[in-house]
Amino acid sequence: MESKHPLEFLITWFIRLTGYSSIFFVVLILFFLVSEGLPALSEVSLDTLFSTRWYPIESYYGILPLILGSLVVTIGAMLIAVPFGIGTAVYLSEVARPMVREILKPLVEILAGLPSVMLGFLGIQVVSPFLREFLDLPTGLTAFAGSLLLGGIAIPTIVSIAEDAMNNVPQSYRQGALALGATRWQTMWGVTFPAARSGIITAIMLGLGRAIGETMTVMMVTGNAPIMPNSIRALFMPIRTMTATIASEMGEVAAGSIHYHVLFFIGIVLFLLALIVNITASWVSMRKQTHKERVLS
Amino acid sequence: MEKIVVENFSLTYSDGAESLQNINLKINEHTITALIGPAGGGKSTFLRAMNRLNDLADVAALSGHLYINGQDVLDPKTNVIQLRRTVGIVFARPLPLPLTIYENVSFGLQAAGERRKAVLDEAVERALRQAQLWDEVYDRLGDSAFAISGGQQQRLCIARVLALQPEIILLDEPTSALDPISTAKIETSLLELKEKYTIVIAPHNIQQAARIADDVAFFLQGEVVEFAPAEKIFTTPKDRRTLDYVQGRFG
Ligand SMILES: Nc1ncnc2c1ncn2[C@@H]1O[C@H](COP(=O)(O)OP(=O)(O)OP(=O)(O)O)[C@@H](O)[C@H]1O
Ligand SMILES: [Mg+2]
Numbered sequence: 001m002e003s004k005h006p007l008e009f010l011i012t013w014f015i016r017l018t019g020y021s022s023i024f025f026v027v028l029i030l031f032f033l034v035s036e037g038l039p040a041l042s043e044v045s046l047d048t049l050f051s052t053r054w055y056p057i058e059s060y061y062g063i064l065p066l067i068l069g070s071l072v073v074t075i076g077a078m079l080i081a082v083p084f085g086i087g088t089a090v091y092l093s094e095v096a097r098p099m100v101r102e103i104l105k106p107l108v109e110i111l112a113g114l115p116s117v118m119l120g121f122l123g124i125q126v127v128s129p130f131l132r133e134f135l136d137l138p139t140g141l142t143a144f145a146g147s148l149l150l151g152g153i154a155i156p157t158i159v160s161i162a163e164d165a166m167n168n169v170p171q172s173y174r175q176g177a178l179a180l181g182a183t184r185w186q187t188m189w190g191v192t193f194p195a196a197r198s199g200i201i202t203a204i205m206l207g208l209g210r211a212i213g214e215t216m217t218v219m220m221v222t223g224n225a226p227i228m229p230n231s232i233r234a235l236f237m238p239i240r241t242m243t244a245t246i247a248s249e250m251g252e253v254a255a256g257s258i259h260y261h262v263l264f265f266i267g268i269v270l271f272l273l274a275l276i277v278n279i280t281a282s283w284v285s286m287r288k289q290t291h292k293e294r295v296l297s
Numbered sequence: 298m299e300k301i302v303v304e305n306f307s308l309t310y311s312d313g314a315e316s317l318q319n320i321n322l323k324i325n326e327h328t329i330t331a332l333i334g335p336a337g338g339g340k341s342t343f344l345r346a347m348n349r350l351n352d353l354a355d356v357a358a359l360s361g362h363l364y365i366n367g368q369d370v371l372d373p374k375t376n377v378i379q380l381r382r383t384v385g386i387v388f389a390r391p392l393p394l395p396l397t398i399y400e401n402v403s404f405g406l407q408a409a410g411e412r413r414k415a416v417l418d419e420a421v422e423r424a425l426r427q428a429q430l431w432d433e434v435y436d437r438l439g440d441s442a443f444a445i446s447g448g449q450q451q452r453l454c455i456a457r458v459l460a461l462q463p464e465i466i467l468l469d470e471p472t473s474a475l476d477p478i479s480t481a482k483i484e485t486s487l488l489e490l491k492e493k494y495t496i497v498i499a500p501h502n503i504q505q506a507a508r509i510a511d512d513v514a515f516f517l518q519g520e521v522v523e524f525a526p527a528e529k530i531f532t533t534p535k536d537r538r539t540l541d542y543v544q545g546r547f548g
Contacts, residue, residue: 172388172390172392173392173394173395175350175353175388175392176388176392176393176394176454177394177404177408178350178353178381179348179350179381179385179386179388180381180382180385180404180405180408180457180458180461181378181379181381181382181405181408181409181461182378182404182405182408183378183408186408190394190396190404190407190408191394191395191396194395194396195395
């Protein structure tokens with residue numbers, strides 16, 4: 001029902017406007033992305049586009065190594081970030097004493113806001129020299145270094161959100177389980193975890209989103225060579241991600257050229273990947289709630 | 298036979314107030330004992346002490362003895378997990394676990410390590426029948442426990458305790474959130490259950506105590522003012538304060 005009060009009316013419209021405008025901007029960006037990226041499909045044959053060689057100066061526009069590069073680095077990052085992130089979240093919410101949590105939680109949240117260029121700096125100065133020495137590699141600037149640092153970037157996000165989710169599980173669930181003779185760990189696995197499921201999945205997906213979209217750090221530490229990763233060894237070789245490619249080449253390319261369109265096409269691929277991540281996330285976290293639930297008496 | 302013997306039991310929360318002072322009680326097997334008294338009297342605190350759920354609250358000091366089957370459960374060496382399987386508790390608000398109906402009932406057994414499907418199935422059915430819930434849910438055991446009514450949820454909470462085949466069942470105002478019909482169902486099952494179990498209940502009002510209790514303990518500000526058979530408490534209590542309370546003159 002519309003209110004007749006003029007101020008109320010204004011506020012309602014203002015809020016509506018902000019809502020519409022954010023939708024408008026998203027659509028605008030999408031439109032721009034598609035209109036600049038799709039011409040690539042007519043200018044470059046699909047065979048070329050999905051080939052394994054990226055060397056734009058000689059008209060090799062194979063984006064496969066870039067897509068796989070992103071995937072390798074991101075999957076590596078998640079293999080590190082998910083266990084550590086969830087582990088830390090469990091520790092904070094279920095094990096740590098309140099005092100410890102009060103101190104650690106804000107620290108983790110500060111980490112989550114750390115500018116990624118600082119991590120890249122750390123990567124160049126510390127992580128990659130260490131990897132080179134330790135694993136006896138020709139260079140430490142590798143996919144693995146990227147994974148380590150991206151993992152580091154995703155961990156605070158995962159910890160912070162997963163911890164909130166577990167913390168929001170009503171104390172009464174834990175009590176109910178403990179009262180039935182469950183141990184602390186059984187309570188956690190059997191009750192707290194399932195109850196916090198959608199929050200934990202959201203945490204992982206947001207961490208994943210941060211890792212996929214991260215540009216600066218990977219540009220600094222992965223060596224940026226568009227090599228096709230085709231074995232496990234590729235993890236310890238330089239690699240190039242989609243984001244790093246766009247960021248490093250977009251500045252030098254002539255607007256409207258083939259190269260320019262292909263870069264935008266990579267942007268579309270990136271966007272689709274992010275979309276898939278998000279859709280999977282909401283699908284997985286909604287799945288269990290399809291029962292009609294009611295909490296009334 | 299004496300199932301629960303409480304001797305000089307006192308409990309203080311960390312805020313410093315002595316919530317239970319020098320409690321002495323003897324509770325017989327196969328009886329229903331009602332703990333009555335005004336708010337803050339310590340009934341919940343006492344119930345939760347019996348299966349050591351108070352371990353989770355910030356209890357500052359405990360003294361005295363609380364024997365169940367002759368074992369002092371306050372002894373630090375007590376196996377708390379085992380104790381909680383022997384002494385089940387049902388809370389005031391129906392609080393199913395966020396699982397299916399079946400999983401709620403089988404949760405305790407599974408936590409105890411039971412994996413055999415047949416055993417679990419049988420235990421779930423038996424417990425749901427004992428809690429008078431089977432007929433209402435047998436065809437949707439896989440549904441979320443939140444998809445049933447509040448009264449059914451509370452009987453589900455009773456069933457999940459029964460599935461463990463405990464010896465003692467504690468109930469803390471189990472019907473306070475329920476309608477009269479659900480309440481009656483629960484009272485009926487309690488009267489049946491006392492043949493097999495020992496029941497201690499903080500009833501939701503004095504009438505409920507009068508309907509189901511064999512013995513009644515009157516808790517006032519952390520003390521047990523009087524502990525006697527129900528008809529005695531309700532007709533000729535020894536203590537003036539008990540009389541005032543049961544006649545509704547305070548509290
Ligand atoms: N977790 C706790 N921490 C500190 N004090 C508590 C805690 N639980 C209960 N108390 C205090 O202990 C006293 C007894 O409380 P209890 O809940 O046992 O009373 P009750 O008889 O169950 O009351 P009601 O009829 O309202 O349920 C109260 O003064 C209460 O404030
Ligand atoms: Mg109470």
